[in-house]
Amino acid sequence: MQEFTVLERKESYFLCTKGSGHCRIIIDDNSQTLPLGTFMLHVEEISDRYAHHANDAVFRLLMPFEEQGNIDICTLATGRKNRFVYKRCLQLGGKWEPVLNEWVFSAAIKHEVDKLAEQINSELVYIEATFNETIKLTTEPLSLFGYPLVKSVGKNGKVSLNYGMKLSAGEIVCMPLDTLQTIILADSKVRLYVPKALLELPQFHEDYLCVVEVEKKRKPRQKTSFPW
Numbered sequence: 001m002q003e004f005t006v007l008e009r010k011e012s013y014f015l016c017t018k019g020s021g022h023c024r025i026i027i028d029d030n031s032q033t034l035p036l037g038t039f040m041l042h043v044e045e046i047s048d049r050y051a052h053h054a055n056d057a058v059f060r061l062l063m064p065f066e067e068q069g070n071i072d073i074c075t076l077a078t079g080r081k082n083r084f085v086y087k088r089c090l091q092l093g094g095k096w097e098p099v100l101n102e103w104v105f106s107a108a109i110k111h112e113v114d115k116l117a118e119q120i121n122s123e124l125v126y127i128e129a130t131f132n133e134t135i136k137l138t139t140e141p142l143s144l145f146g147y148p149l150v151k152s153v154g155k156n157g158k159v160s161l162n163y164g165m166k167l168s169a170g171e172i173v174c175m176p177l178d179t180l181q182t183i184i185l186a187d188s189k190v191r192l193y194v195p196k197a198l199l200e201l202p203q204f205h206e207d208y209l210c211v212v213e214v215e216k217k218r219k220p221r222q223k224t225s226f227p228w
Contacts, residue, residue, distance in 0.1 A: 001040040001068075001106065002093060004059075008036070013058070023057040030061035041068055042106040045091045062093065063108045072107035075100060076117055084146035084204045088116060122197035126219040128168065133211040134186045142172065142182045143206060145198045149190060150174060150182065165192040191217060 004025065008015040013024040014034060025031055025043070043059040061068070076094070078085050089096075092112055094103040105113050129144050141148045151162045153174040159182075161167060170188020175181045184190075198204040199214070 001042055003038065004041050004043075005038045006034060006036045009034075018057070021056070023059060026058060026060045028060060030064045032065075034061070034065045039068070041065075042108060043093050044109070044112075045093075062106065067108070073104050074107045074110045074113050075102040075104055076113050077102045078120060080147060082120075082146035082198075082204075083141065083143060083148070084198075085116070085120060088203075092116075119197035119201065120195055122195040124193045125196050125199060126191065126193055126217050127199070128189055128191045128215050128217050130213040130215070131170070131184050131186060131188045131190075131211065132213060135184050135208050135211070137182045138180070142184060144190060144192060144209075144212075145194045145204050145206075147192065147194070149192075153180075161190075165190060 002018065004023070005017045006014050006025070007017065009027070011027075013026050014031065016023050016025055025034065025041075026046070027034075041059075042062045044062055045057060045059050047056075047058045075097075076089070078089065089103045089105075092105055092109055094105045094113075096102075097104045135142070142150055147162070147165075149161055149165055149172065150159045152160045154160075159172050159174055161172075168189045168191055170185050172182070172184045172188065175183065
């Protein structure tokens with residue numbers, strides 16, 4: 001649950017504050033009876049500046065306002081760090097619980113949490129990703145299907161990849177400037193395991209995948225056992 005202060009009802013949305021910033025809650029069947037005031041609400045973030053013609057965050061209620069007091073919870077263990085999975089958990093109003101080492105959600109959205117769990121735990125496919133162009137990144141981590149590639153960077157800029165990933169050709173370099181710049185050279189090849197569902201869902205694809213050729217490979221004789 002997240003705290004919102006509902007300030008004003010407009011034609012299609014409520015003007016709200018959340019923390020120190022302004023945001024909106026869409027008016028739909030779940031929010032029709034939402035009054036003005038401060039409330040803890042189960043929400044999903046649906047921000048899309050092209051669809052909503054604004055840069056502020058946009059949310060929708062995950063259950064009718066009268067049922068928002070439901071305190072039943074469900075949890076999700078997400079496994080390997082994945083930035084798209086992290087974003088989806090936040091969209092669903094999840095909260096990371098370090099004691100459990102799991103995400104905690106309202107039980108009212110268990111069907112959405114179960115769907116995400118099925119995607120994360122779908123069959124692991126071993127792939128080789130070939131970068132057809134040199135990619136330079138300064139504002140986001142170098143990742144494939146949401147999984148960060150770089151584990152650590154040496155003094156000379158050479159990188160070590162995360163567990164279970166293999167650079168089979170080419171080179172990845174991190175250059176410390178004002179911000180850390182990561183470069184992967186054209187014709188570089190990276191092999192890793194990816195859940196099959198994440199390969200097929202566009203919301204788990206980086207923008208630069210348009211210049212990356214993905215090929216399924218035969219799994220190594222000794223399957224990687226991830227330490228989490």
